[in-house]
Amino acid sequence: MAFSQTSAVCDGRDALVSGVMSKVRSDARYIDGRQQIYFGDPAGRFRRAMFEFEDQQDGTPTNRPPGVQEWGPWRLRGGCVTEFTTWYTSVEHRPWHGLWPLPTVTGPFPLPRAKIDQDGSSEGR
Numbered sequence: 001m002a003f004s005q006t007s008a009v010c011d012g013r014d015a016l017v018s019g020v021m022s023k024v025r026s027d028a029r030y031i032d033g034r035q036q037i038y039f040g041d042p043a044g045r046f047r048r049a050m051f052e053f054e055d056q057q058d059g060t061p062t063n064r065p066p067g068v069q070e071w072g073p074w075r076l077r078g079g080c081v082t083e084f085t086t087w088y089t090s091v092e093h094r095p096w097h098g099l100w101p102l103p104t105v106t107g108p109f110p111l112p113r114a115k116i117d118q119d120g121s122s123e124g125r
Contacts, residue, residue: 005109007072015079015111016054017087018072023064028093028102030064035091037076039084041108049087050077080114087111 005019040046052075076087088107095102 003071003106008110008112010080010112010114011075013078013081013114015076015087016073017076017079017109018055018070018074019109020068021064021071022068023066027096030091030093034101035089037074037087037089039076039079039082039087039111041084041086042088042090042105046084046088049079049082051075052077076111079111082111085111085113 002022002024003019004021005017007016007018009016037049037051038046039049054073054075055071079087086108088105088109090103090105092101092103
């Protein structure tokens with residue numbers, strides 16, 4: 001699966017990220033609850049991020065069909081003011097053989113930076 005970020009903007013202190021992906025394997029099923037997002041770099045320092053998928057409504061299937069499609073926006077809480085300048089995601093799928101999950105790590109992708117005022121409030125830029 002190819003995965004790229006096409007938009008990253010600040011909404012206050014949070015980062016809203018979106019992009020495009022190409023799901024190749026039709027026989028791999030997304031495992032609900034097995035996706036994590038991190039601030040940092042997969043080969044370096046990182047910390048787990050709090051996030052919300054703003055592109056999913058309750059009851060919507062989480063498995064995507066094969067092909068090129070958009071994803072996001074995803075809200076990364078505090079992403080515009082974290083000490084880290086990149087983010088990445090780790091997700092697991094159940095393959096056709098069903099013996100063990102297949103982890104996929106994508107990123108790192110750049111995080112936008114918020115302008116912090118003297119009073120501590122933030123403004124996206």
